[in-house]
Amino acid sequence: MNIYVCIKQVPDTETKIKLKPDFTWIDTGGIKWVMSPFDEYAVEEALRVKEKNAGSTVIVVSAGPTRVIECIRTALAMGADSGIHIEIPETADNNMTAKALANALKKEPANIGLVFTGKEAIDDGSAQVSQLLAGFLGFPYVSVVLNVEYGAQSVKCKREIEGGAYEIVETALPAIIATQKGINEPRYATLPNIMKAKKKEIKTYKTSDLGISEGDQKIKFKNFELPPPKQAGKKVSGDPAAQAKELARLLHEEAKVI
């Protein structure tokens, strides 16, 4: 069985976002790029399935500028077998990205068992690609998955919904599973595995190889804005009893939120 993991490279969560002077995109200068945290769970889950199913292969796919190859290498160092890089501009929308991923997977051997993704990428946070991919591949999907019980023909997923509730969803294979934090604890790459990863194969496609054209871009982000800076607030002083009393009064009488 071949297991695919679609990952995205994003700015590290500690990044302070700055904008380009013309507000058409963020200023990417000086950004530390990392694998989107939810994708780390996807990679880990794929590796665990592989370890329990001898003869399986894990292939990591990522779409983006050349820099995303580093991110593929990170997944290879965790233990994935090979990678596919799709060269696509960073301004590509979810539709174009998902179609490119789907068309790359359609070029692969037919024995796709599972496709993992993170439940969303923490940059645009759209949470669309796994479902779009499912649509383009004709596979079922389960999103925001916290646990999977694997069977030969189907899997049972625990899916997080609102209010601390869960759904137990059964789906036929092949399927797309979008992982949520909590599903597993991603491993760290060891030094020998980092060395080995350098020799693993990464295939590259251009969008033209995958039949992707400008018309596949369905939305565009524009007029980027930063949130307005906040005014410095009031400090509540005194001993703890005085602070508690004054804070309660301010919340009640001034902010009127109690």
Next chain:
Amino acid sequence: MGKILVIAEQRDGKLKKSTFELLGLATQSGNETSAVLLGDGVSGLTKELEQYGATSIYLIQDASLKFYSAESYTLGVLEAIKQASPDIVLASHSPTGRDFMPKIAACLGVGLASDCTQAQISGVNLKVRRPVYAGKATVEVEFLGQGPRLATIRPNAIGAPKPISAQTAKVIPISIQFTGLKTKVIEIVKGNSARPDVAEAPAVVSGGRSLKSAENFKIIEELADVLGAAVGASRAAVDAGYRAHRDQVGQTGKVVSPVLYIACGISGAIQHLAGMRTSKCIVAINTDPEAPIFQVADYGVIGDLFAVVPLLKEELKKIKEH
């Protein structure tokens, strides 16, 4: 005049407030507003959709729709879109809407603007803004190409309207054969907490690593209970095992925007601030006067949370009892 289709959302036979928010947005634009309602034995809810301005309601009822499932909802909503031929389709960015709407976009070959926090409709033009990088910036979304414009709107981000006049809606039943489905919801496991969900609650009391243990979150819970608030946690507290990830506030957790947010022992890492900075009133309680959380706090208490929080609970209880 254009046409807008609102995807109504119900759970356990009750419509969500976000559905009324969407109906308000649609009807205020002066376009013809229809709604699609899916479920099992939910025809009684059409009255409410009517009161909030839907002039036609596509009603899809089936035993298989007792539980939400992406696959059956997709079939149903696609059929309603086919019949209504809308210019704009609106759904809530809830765990349900965010799950099936991208699939609808894939099937129609059109774009979807998800998690919009601002939306305006003039004529049949849908203008939306949405956060990126968990709210460290926002962007306007431009739709390209032809076909209906799809958007999911964040709950509580746009105002909820009042019910409008006693007009009559046309109820259009749609019958669909739900066969050959590949996924099946086997059961729903309810949360065991009586507290509201952190993403939906009007008030949130959050704790950080300074709480030092899961047990110590009891003082946070007690304060939350006085306020009817949800309990939140920083990433550090979640990673230390003090709280479940579903309570995590921040870029890799939930983005929240309650009326009141009380951060206890949270220093305010940039990824945490991204997840709560749009809260209406922010309180920070922290021993470190240099903590970045104070830069976004409306009220700052430099002090030990273990001393201040229980006293604050008592003070707020007094106010509540009055």
